[in-house]
Amino acid sequence: MANEYFISRFGAKVYKIALDGGMNCPNRTKDKKGGCIFCSSGGSGDFAEKQCGNVKTQIDRAIKRVESKKPQKFIAYFQSYTNTFAPTSYLKQIFFEAIADERICALSVATRPDCLPLDVLQLLGELNEIKPVFVELGLQTANDETATLINRGYKTKVYLDAVKNLKEIGVNVITHVIIGLPTETETNLLNTVKTVNASGSDGIKLQLLHVLKDTPLCNMYEKGQYVPLEKDEYIKLLLLCLKNLRKGMVVHRITGDAPKRLLVAPLWSADKKRVLNDINKAIKENN
């Protein structure tokens, strides 16, 4: 699990602070039909600090918010939208500003596999020489048919090439996978896990599909075209994924967090504490 991994890697409890680099996502532009069908207007970064043009100020605010938890080290996590979708000169400025802060032990960048051109890869390699860099890729599914349905906007081959390129520059890769996508079967999900295993990705984030307000998925849900998972179904599928992960794969997330003001379904997922308790209980019973 990620906590143990970070303690062994950084020698202390590490807290991820979500920052907003003020970027958009190429998949949300009009010609790409408005983005992934589940994506909220916050671009999957609804918990990130608000963009204020100054990375240092965002870091200060985010650290202040978690100081009661007494974390010792922090990862600067650029979470909202696609955090390599900007001129390289701008990326250089904000990423270097983040890692220059002595409280920051690593940089984490969430992005799309089709948004990693050579100059960005070179920059990430440069940053990785100074402090460890994690790149989080939103794969969601390895099934290209589902990918079309959710309007992911790239083929799975693009993800495989991106992981290869990132591993070549020594960057740590974390892959996001969503459980409960429309039309996905257990076999599809297992194939996704196998693809992530084989890709060379170092870690994985597994999360439930949430129906959020004002999204195309919400329209599907309201028309009865999408039925969200029940909690026991989610836990069963999650356990199946965990059981089939490659040895050594670091699990960074086993459920998601949707902002309550946006969550439409499934409502059981709003009680994160209970969900985590039930997952941990199921993991123990199945060991």
Ligand code: SF4
């Ligand atoms: S790639 Fe991320 S930010 Fe872009 S539309 Fe999909 S979920 Fe939203």
